[in-house]
Every structure is written in structure tokens, then in C-alpha cells.
Amino acid sequence: xxxxxxxxxxxxxxxxxxxxxxxxxxxxxxxxxxxxxxxxxxxxxxxxxxxxxxxxxxxxxxxxxxxxxxxxxxxxxxxxxxxxxxxxxxxxxxxxxxxxxxxxxxxxxxxxxxxxxxxxxxxxxxxxxxxxxxxxxxxxxxxxxxxxxxxxxxxxxxxxxxxxxxxxxxxxxx
Amino acid sequence: xxxxxxxxxxxxxxxxxxxxxxxxxxxxxxxxxxxxxxxxxxxxxxxxxxxxxxxxxxxxxxxxxxxxxxxxxxxxxxxxxxxxxxxxxxxxxxxxxxxxxxxxxxxxxxxxxxxxxxxxxxxxxxxxxxxxxxxxxxxxxxxxxxxxxxxxx
Numbered sequence: 001x002x003x004x005x006x007x008x009x010x011x012x013x014x015x016x017x018x019x020x021x022x023x024x025x026x027x028x029x030x031x032x033x034x035x036x037x038x039x040x041x042x043x044x045x046x047x048x049x050x051x052x053x054x055x056x057x058x059x060x061x062x063x064x065x066x067x068x069x070x071x072x073x074x075x076x077x078x079x080x081x082x083x084x085x086x087x088x089x090x091x092x093x094x095x096x097x098x099x100x101x102x103x104x105x106x107x108x109x110x111x112x113x114x115x116x117x118x119x120x121x122x123x124x125x126x127x128x129x130x131x132x133x134x135x136x137x138x139x140x141x142x143x144x145x146x147x148x149x150x151x152x153x154x155x156x157x158x159x160x161x162x163x164x165x166x167x168x169x170x171x172x173x174x
Numbered sequence: 175x176x177x178x179x180x181x182x183x184x185x186x187x188x189x190x191x192x193x194x195x196x197x198x199x200x201x202x203x204x205x206x207x208x209x210x211x212x213x214x215x216x217x218x219x220x221x222x223x224x225x226x227x228x229x230x231x232x233x234x235x236x237x238x239x240x241x242x243x244x245x246x247x248x249x250x251x252x253x254x255x256x257x258x259x260x261x262x263x264x265x266x267x268x269x270x271x272x273x274x275x276x277x278x279x280x281x282x283x284x285x286x287x288x289x290x291x292x293x294x295x296x297x298x299x300x301x302x303x304x305x306x307x308x309x310x311x312x313x314x315x316x317x318x319x320x321x322x323x324x325x326x327x
Contacts, residue, residue, distance in 0.1 A: 063177060063181055119312075125228055125306050126226050126228040126271070126308075127226055127228075127306055127308055127314070129270075129272060130225065130274065130312055133274050134312065160256075166228065166256065166268075167257050167268040167269065167270050169260050169261055169266065169267075169268065171268075
């Protein structure tokens with residue numbers, strides 16, 4: 001190998017003529033002027049290509065997002081609110097129940113229905129309204145439990161409340 | 175993009191089918207005819223005066239839709255009776271009224287008229303039950319309840 005190098009070094013003349021050197025310099029060192037229009041066209045083309053790529057990148061996110069939105073929409077549509085429990089009576093656990101607003105609501109409704117039972121026969125019907133109306137007309141002393149709507153007075157509005165409770169479709173015999 | 179459209183369409187069709195199965199979006203059944211009929215409700219309290227009543231009406235055939243309630247013929251029950259407004263557009267209703275005066279009806283008296291919309295040509299299967307009838311003292315009395323169909327329109 002060393003011998004070969006020596007052989008090559010010995011055979012080649014590495015000197016270049018001045019003219020060839022100048023020509024080569026002129027060929028490789030020359031600055032090529034790129035027109036501004038060409039420059040702008042290249043940049044615009046690259047920009048459009050990048051935008052297309054960005055749109056394509058959105059699709060993998062958009063598909064699961066749209067599917068999830070449709071599923072959530074379906075769940076919301078098919079979810080029905082639970083009705084308030086009307087048959088729940090007074091309970092020793094009432095203070096604890098006040099912690100949950102739903103239970104407070106059902107408890108207060110049950111208490112209101114219970115208070116509408118003027119004749120204390122265990123149910124609220126038109127006779128409770130009738131007897132409360134008679135009681136109001138007689139001018140006798142009132143029981144605070146008959147203030148069904150809680151406005152501080154026992155009057156015709158409480159009678160109406162009892163009557164409407166009696167005809168509520170939540171109960172019935174048929 | 176085509177995949178996205180396909181997924182959305184499939185999901186929407188699934189939602190529609192689930193909703194329809196649960197009866198949420200049940201379309202109205204096709205009916206040939208719709209007619210309107212008043213149903214007069216009578217209570218016969220015999221010799222006792224009638225101060226309060228409460229009854230329940232239902233069509234077990236599911237053909238009726240209650241569209242209105244009219245008061246009774248006697249002055250004691252000339253005001254609109256109590257009923258749940260949710261009964262309108264329903265096939266079941268509870269109606270009640272009372273009067274605390276001394277001017278009360280005895281015998282057979284029309285206490286209310288229920289206006290109905292009946293779907294189809296078949297006859298409704300009415301169930302009528304008197305749950306309360308009371309005299310002026312608020313004591314429950316024996317009484318009979320019945321109905322008569324009014325003129326159809």
C-alpha cells in the first residue's frame with residue numbers, strides 16, 4: 001500500500017494551470033441570483049403543503065372526539081330524572097337526610113302530604129280539604145300543621161293545596 | 175373525512191334506534207278517526223245531601239285523551255272542580271269538589287262533565303270509581319256514580 005502511494009505520488013503532477021484554476025473558481029464560486037418571484041412561489045407552495053399536512057393531522061383527533069360527543073349526547077338523551085319519593089314519611093334520620101338536597105326535597109314533600117291529612121285517617125282526600133274549609137269558616141283556633149303552603153296563615157290557599165294534593169295523579173285507585 | 179361522516183351517521187342511527195326502543199320518540203299511532211265526546215258524570219246520593227265527592231275516571235283501552243273538565247249542574251258544584259292539570263292529554267283523571275253551604279243537591283245530580291278526544295272507531299273501556307261521597311257534616315255516605323255519553327262531534 002505504501003508502495004502504491006509512493007508510486008502514485010511519483011507519477012501524478014498535482015500542479016494545475018492558472019487558467020484552469022481560474023475557470024474552476026468562476027464555476028463554483030459564482031453567486032446565482034434567484035428572482036424574488038421564484039422565491040415567493042416556492043415559499044407559497046411549501047406553505048400550502050404544510051397546511052394540508054396540518055389538516056390531515058386533525059382528523060385522527062376529530063374522529064374519536066366526534067364519536068365521544070355522540071355517545072355523550074345519547075347518554076344524556078336516554079337518562080331520565082328520578083321522580084321524588086312521595087311516600088317517604090317522617091324518620092328519625094331526618095337530620096342526616098338534610099345533608100342531601102334530594103332527600104330534603106322528598107322529605108319536605110312527604111311532610112306536606114302528611115300535614116294535608118286533616119282528619120288523620122292516613123290519606124289525603126277531598127274530605128280533608130272540606131274539613132279544613134269548615135274549620136276556617138268556623139273561626140276556631142288553627143293548628144299550625146294546616147299551614148300547608150307555609151306562608152304563616154291558614155286560609156283558603158291551604159284548602160286548595162290539600163284539594164290539589166287529593167286529586168294528584170300520583171295516587172289513585174284505578 | 176369520509177370515515178368521520180360514516181362514524182357520525184352510524185352513531186346517530188344507533189341513538190335514534192335506542193330512543194325509539196325506549197319509547198321516547200314513539201310516533202303517534204296511526205288513527206283513522208278522531209272524535210270528541212262529552213262524558214257526563216252523575217252521583218246519586220239518595221236522600222242524603224251531597225257536600226263533597228271525589229271520583230276517578232280511566233279508559234283502560236287507552237283510546238281517550240282528556241281535553242277538558244266542566245263543572246256540575248247544581249249551584250253547589252257550579253265552580254270548576256279540582257283536578258290535576260297533568261290529567262289533560264292523559265287517559266286518567268281524579269276529580270273532586272266540595273261545598274260548605276247548606277244549599278246542597280240530593281238524589282241524582284250531574285257533578286261534572288269530562289270532555290274527551292277519542293282515537294279510532296273502537297269504543298273506550300271506561301272505569302269509573304267513586305272514592306268519596308260525603309254529607310254536610312263531612313260524614314261519608316253511600317252513593318252511586320254513573321256516566322252518560324253526550325253528543326259526539
